[in-house]
């Protein structure tokens with residue numbers, strides 16, 4: 001097979017995880033080739049709601065906090081779009097209080113501005129919300145959201161000439177030689193590298209299998225509607241996640257529109273991102289979000305997105321450095337939460353790939 005490119009590392013997938021890792025690798029003087037069948041951030045990353053905060057029970061550890069720190073300083077070089085610091089409010093059942101309180105203490109020790117609020121306090125501060133008295137909230141003043149596609153493009157810009165992107169080129173297999181990887185195969189030819197990062201969402205399963213590695217991943221539907229509440233978004237409206245109903249909302253830009261989504265249990269959807277939310281989804285989103293934000297009950301739907309993310313049926317998203325074949329690293333399964341942790345994942349994944357190359 002013809003060789004079309006060579007580098008220290010080949011990254012499969014130009015989503016935020018692949019791009020964040022590539023940027024860190026280039027920063028430590030590694031050459032990187034990125035391949036993506038659909039182009040830069042044209043999958044879930046480009047469609048992402050871009051909510052960022054440090055409090056993230058789903059990804060237990062400190063990656064969301066680390067990610068937020070990097071986002072707040074506008075990336076490693078200060079060039080990424082600024083975090084829209086509307087604040088972040090996460091609504092929780094009272095039973096979650098002990099763990100949430102411990103998390104808030106940990107976040108504060110790490111320098112984050114986080115506080116636990118009672119239903120009454122939330123009601124006073126955010127009068128547009130209807131908060132049942134048995135719920136609590138974690139509020140972070142220095143959090144909010146980012147335009148995800150622009151962030152992905154900024155990551156790539158920061159990587160500079162050390163990163164070569166082959167857009168419209170899909171990897172079909174991981175090439176192995178002896179006990180290690182030697183690159184990836186594409187219909188256009190081979191890309192040679194001593195390390196391979198699979199950050200290709202659910203497609204990573206199929207690609208890993210070609211190197212004898214089993215990482216089961218499924219798709220889960222995730223999307224949102226763009227709504228226009230009467231009178232526009234309320235003053236001081238934070239980016240909002242309600243873990244009790246699955247609803248999430250944020251301001252959509254500086255205009256009159258808000259983004260509203262509701263977590264879905266629909267799995268194994270085709271890995272396709274499309275503009276617009278189907279009428280049934282519009283109805284479902286409206287029915288759920290209006291429970292906490294009654295003012296959205298009559299809001300006009302002016303757009304939306306139907307997309308997906310990869311999730312591992314038996315665990316959480318993870319970066320795995322495989323011992324066999326040597327040089328294979330996978331970073332997958334972020335299940336609707338990968339954007340906020342991407343800078344941290346990229347930083348750690350790059351450091352672990354560096355150890356593989358050393």
Ligand SMILES: Cc1cc2nc3c(=O)[nH]c(=O)nc-3n(C[C@H](O)[C@H](O)[C@H](O)COP(=O)(O)OP(=O)(O)OC[C@H]3O[C@@H](n4cnc5c(N)ncnc54)[C@H](O)[C@@H]3O)c2cc1C
Nearest residue numbers: 013015016017043045048049050051171203337338339340
């Ligand atoms: C609507 C929506 C809202 C979201 N909101 C938030 C949020 O508010 N906050 C948050 O933290 N997270 C959010 N997420 C989740 C977050 O966006 C994802 O977890 C994250 O973008 C996943 O990034 P990734 O790089 O792993 O994968 P992807 O973005 O899926 O990128 C994988 C890339 O691999 C490419 N690829 C696939 N197969 C191949 C192949 N064979 N060869 C080459 N390339 C290939 C694809 O084209 C794609 O570009 C949201 C997701 C969606 C869809």
